[in-house]
Amino acid sequence: MFRNHIKIAWRSLNKQPFFTFLNIFGLTIGMAGGLLISLYIYDELSYDKMFPDAEQIYRLNADIKFGGAENKVAVVPAPMADVLVNDFPQVEATTRFRTIGSTLLKKSGTIRNVKLTGTTYADPSFLDFFGIDLLLGDKATVLKDPNMVVLTKSAAEKFFSIDEAVGQTLIFDSGDTFTVSAVIDDLPRNSLLSDYTLFIAMAGYADAKIPNWGTHNYNTFVKLSPLSESADFEEGLPYIVDTYVLTWAQTVFPGMTKEQFDASGNYIRYSTIPLTDIHLHSHRKGEMNANNSIQNIYILSFIALFLIVLASVNFMNLSTAGSLKRAKEVGIRKTLGSNRSTLIGQFLTESGLISFASLLAALGLTLLLMPYFNDLSNKQLSIPFLEPYFWLTIIVATVILGLLSGSYPAFFLSRFAPIKVLSGSGSSAVGGGKLRNGLVVFQFAISVFLIVATLVVYGQLQFIQQKDLGYKKEQVLILNDVYALGAKSNLLKKK
Amino acid sequence: MITIKDLVKSFRTEEVETLALNKVNLKVEAGEFVAIMGPSGCGKSTLLNIIGMLDNPTEGSYNFASNEVAGLRENQRTQLRKGNLGFVFQSFNLIDELTVFENVELPLIYLKMEKAERREKVMQVLERMKIAHREKHFPHQLSGGQQQRVAIARAVVTKPKLILADEPTGNLDSKNGLQVMNLLTELNQEGTTIVMVTHSEHDSHFAHRVVNLFDGQIVTESQNRAMGAEV
């Protein structure tokens, strides 16, 4: 029976090529759109999950109110990391980054400077901490001494051939010289380290050694032991403020008590955020990467869903509008002894064929659109053709889509009473006009929703990307200004 | 074979209620060839459709081969119809997407017959209808007369007890019409009961008995051709 279904489905689709084309075209667009957005969402959700122990890693945040200004930052003072290791038993490891943006540098013996974006001072521990392997170089000594750097592969290739990179000298625009101590692979695009290409030994950065609790410049990560609760850890953080920060504050503002500090309305509060939450849930100053927001992911999920629903409704509309022709066939088949379920099977086979044809076309269309989509979304997505789960997912989704899209036409068409269609009265026999009008209105409503939602998301993405560009410089200035320079700040402003 | 008692069929549309059949009583014995005649709109097709179990009567009873049909649900009617009844329509009603062979094969598929057996039966009946050489053609590649022969082949391939024909020659020229009438007569002579709706005086002469309908009621019944059927 099923082979017969396929044969007949194939012929009736062939018989109405334009109708079939419209159906496949609509579904293809919907599926390709859905697929692109799903790949995007999947990528967004995968951020930082590739790091081993990712679920044990947390970043320290600070909420600071001082001098009337409130700041929520993703950075904490330099001495924090050591205190965490020493005073908190559940902390297994820490690592710090001190981002400095971009640098100009050249290979010794050459003249032309090369600009490297994504430069940061880093603790040597960051390699083990994030499970990053060295392509070249000695793990025991990497970044241990001042003036040592680690380059990513593509950054290193700008200066030397990879095999000879280790031990080479780089001259910064400032005149300082650095030795390449190791080369690592380019960092995963879907991680908060994605933009980083040059890691400079923290050992050479004097600021990192000063016990200054007033400047917040260090993206600091902790790895908690597997059995500990992050909430317990977080509860202990005020202790740092009471002990270390206050002591330091008294050196800057002699005689200030905790009561006075609290009464002034100022505060410093530390908190944590899981590493894997950062990309979609953190919107602080001093983030290491341009983050997205979970709201966008929700809206995009709705867009993807609605695109597919729209295509499916379109399919139902076309199928029922073309049903006049099929009504006769239904009548004849019923007369000859077919029951409804057989007919339903027949029509579902047809919609199944259409969905699978659309799936193939959609994969093709997705491949075609991918470069533009990547451009627009600033990603490097690709269809995971080698991933069995990908196939499983899209095939199951296609079957469901085929069944859903086919169900209404199937139940609608198989309901025709044979006499009504066979007595030749034609159109009067075929109802469903009201429902179809309803579907058209529904289609229109979804289309409007889609357009609006797309504009909203697009606007937000643009906003996020632009906003983050401005941060890093600004934040360094403000914090250094207020805390470290104190009275000299006015002088600096004049400059 | 068929016993119809006080059969009423009314159609209800938004405003009007049409009484298509008004207390019809009719008996058809196995092996009979009955023609139903009457002016357009008098309820002939409605009666034939009810006999063919394509539709349910509003009131009254219809007994087919000792089964009460009135009140059965669609699936039950389909079950009873399968293999027992064959239909021939004025407009042939072949499925355009299927070949001649496949059209004729369809009722056998619904009877869940094996493929080899189906093939044998279909070819047998196609040869009998002198259309076997066109088995791979699609309906639109055939003349009207050929299409009607395919339709008859499809109606008889299950060897039904009863064939219902609604103006089977209505769309055919006299030569092809005659051929169809001869085929029906032959089938009748082999024992198949036939009920045929016709407008044609000429065709009604092939029947044993003519039933005249007027305004949803049987007005006259005439045996054989002896009296001639006036309308």
Ligand SMILES: Nc1ncnc2c1ncn2[C@@H]1O[C@H](COP(=O)(O)OP(=O)(O)OP(=O)(O)O)[C@@H](O)[C@H]1O
């Ligand atoms: N589905 C329906 N809904 C409403 N009225 C109907 C329906 N089918 C038939 N009728 C009405 O019932 C009456 C009988 O129709 P029927 O088709 O049986 O006539 P007929 O004798 O076959 O006519 P013809 O010779 O033109 O085929 C007509 O008045 C017709 O309009």
Ligand SMILES: [Mg+2]
């Ligand atoms: Mg009629």
